[in-house]
Amino acid sequence: MKQRITYIVSDPDTFRPELLDVKHASITLKKVQAAKERKVTIGLGELPEQLAKAFEQWHELHIRWASSKPYPSIPPFISRVTPGLHVFFTPHKAKPTNGQLCDLLHSTFGKELKCSSTSEAATKLPILSERFSMSASSQYYSYVPTLANLVNYVQEKVCGEKKRCKEEVGELLEADYLDVDYDAISHAVVLNAFWSTALDGDSWAETISVPGKGQSVEVGVLMHETRPDPEDIGFGGFLTVLGQDKAPKPTRFQTPTRHYPLSSTSTATSDAETSSLTYSTSFAPPTGLHPTLTLTFPTSPIPPNPTCKLHTHLTLPSYLILDKYQFTDSLFLASHNLKSLHSISGATDLEAPDWVVEQWGSAVLFELAVAEFVEGEDEGENEGKEWNATVPLHLRYLPAAESSHTSVPVPWPVVFWACRAEEGTKMSVNPFDRLHLGYEGLFGPKTRFMHVEPQGGQGKLVEWIDVPVLDLRKAKWVEVGTIGAVIVAFLGLVWVLFGGKSAAKKVESKGEGKKKQ
Structure with missing residues (x-):
């Protein structure tokens, strides 16, 4: 180790x-x-046999967990993912692994995860850059607010009676993010945890x-x-x-480094307004079945340099869906301060209710339509004015419940400037760099990411929205009414088939009797 x-x-x-x-x-x-990063490398031979066999089933496996609590980014620990559990993996072609990853995730992160088999729950990871052609092939996501289940699992299965091990693992409950990496070449598991404060x-x-x-x-x-x-x-x-x-x-x-902060000490061409740029996420109430995600910036974003484009990467759970056909209209995009929809992958069926969707959800990358900075232009008229970008979403029908509404979490997206780097190939020598974040493969090899800090809404980087559902308390009357309507219809049909015929025969027999007389 x-x-x-x-x-x-x-x-x-x-x-x-x-x-x-x-x-x-x-x-x-x-x-x-100080901020603290702890990196632990463990060989498979040092792990319990059952856990080691679970890792051996994969060609590569990358787990990214991020807390929903806002934390400051400190160089070189700048990169971010949306709060929750992200899993990127590539299975061995010769080894069937359907369901084994889901079993491992249920054991370590919680049985409530929506994952029955990797072939159904996972989505294909779009890779647009040859630089990342060796990246993982599939992705899974679920909102996991805490590492309590993982801590308990490691303390029981790995630490055993070792007190020091249990204490060090217990510190993960306060971590801002945790990375777990495994690949078949190194045959080692690498754990990387970060705390922004003591x-x-x-x-x-x-x-x-x-x-x-x-x-x-x-x-x-x-x-x-x-x-x-x-x-x-x-x-x-x-x-x-x-x-x-x-x-x-x-x-x-x-x-x-591939990931930079927006500060004058870390970028060559950033000013005070650019370095202080932050964003927040909200939904205008009532959300109903067609919520609109709003990204709010305290002022109009100014590119750090002419090559930079502002992007946002959304991780949408299965109960949220984006209609990609809406974003083919340039006027529609402009009305929401969006420039283009660069990528969408995952569950995109617009008609399916949530209970029939097997996949975890979808991942979306947008470029925001910020104004180009012109040197010498008067910035006073936009000073102090908020700038918004909105993304219309749709909610799938959720299962019925003992209430008229249910709350579901929506993690904040990440926002960053994608800029052109002069020497992209040299970034691989950075000992602190993070890969497999879900969006780097959507850009070219000479791309550096300058991240915008989230403000944090009420101390959380996740929004909870109320979704209308079928109220089972009131649905009983619907059930009784439906059964009553079926019975009445059935009796009416029986009367038409049998009662109506007998009445017609009586009328016919009376008519024949009159003719004989």
């Missing part, structure tokens, strides 16, 4: 080397305000030690620095390898 723990100090002016107490096999942090919300005061004899842990305490190359990201600080080094080593390095 290998471990790499990285701290990114939030305010370099407050950090002093005295806050670190480094020994040969341990390091103690004394109230260090567990107590203030600073890290903890001791990290080597887990066992002959093992080592890489620890870095770094500070974000400006760098001469606008497409690189720079760091300075201290590195140590517990179990090998006796003292932390000063270090300074820079690396190209």
Whole structure:
């Protein structure tokens, strides 16, 4: 097992080397305000046999979970996915795996997940760039608000009676995101967790030690620095390898990165207005069966440079659907501040109710119709004015319930500028880069993503909307009325078939008797 723990100090002016107490096999942090990333690499031979066999069924498997709590992005941990559970995978061609992934997800993330078999629940992942031709082939999504089920599973199946293991796994309950990666080439499972702030919300005061004899842990305490190359990201600080080094080593390095923040310290051509750009998501009540998702920006977005285009990537659960035929009309797009529908995949049947849809939902990529920035143009008239982009959606019919409405979650989409990078091939050397986010393969190989921060609505990056459903409490009268109507119709039919004939015979016999007289 290998471990790499990285701290990114939030305010370099407050950090002093005295806050670190480094020994040969341990390091103690004394109230260090920083973001934290923990990367653990585990060989399949170190996992329980049942869990190792579950991973071996896949050519590659990538799990991305993100919290619904808003958190600040700190370089180099900038990339985002919509809140919930994302699974990207490619099965082995020679090994049937139908249903096994769903069983694994039910065991680790909750039995309530809508997943019976991967062939039915998953959707094909559109890949438009040859750079990502080796990306996973299928995608699955479900809104999972917490990692409690996963934590309990790992503590029981993997940790056993190891107290230290249970404590470290328990910290995942406060993580902002968690990545799990496996591929058949490395035969190793890589877990990557991120905390934007300390567990107590203030600073890290903890001791990290080597887990066992002959093992080592890489620890870095770094500070974000400006760098001469606008497409690189720079760091300075201290590195140590517990179990090998006796003292932390000063270090300074820079690396190209695919994901950038919108700030003057991380982009070459961003101004104050661009760097402070944020967005929020809302639905105008009452939503009814045709809700409209609204993206609100505090001011009209200005491209950081001429090559940048503003995009939003939506992850829609199965009960929400987008009518792609609406977005072929340029006037319709313009009325919603949308420029084009770049990609849509997944469940797109407009007529099917939710209970017959096997797939998890659909993924949609839009380009927003922002105004081009003209140097020297007066920006005063748009200052302080909100700018909105809207996406009309449709709700599928949901199963009946003991109420007239039911609430369903809708995760916030991610919003980012897609810009042209000069040296896209060099991005692969970044040790902090994240792949398999569901939307990078929709762009070219020389694309860098500059992410817009979400504001966070009432402390959550998810909206709950009320959906009208059939009320079972009132449906009983419908049932009684329907049965009564059927009985009356049946009796009427019997009377017509039998009672009517006998009456006709009596009339006929009376008529014959009169003729004889």
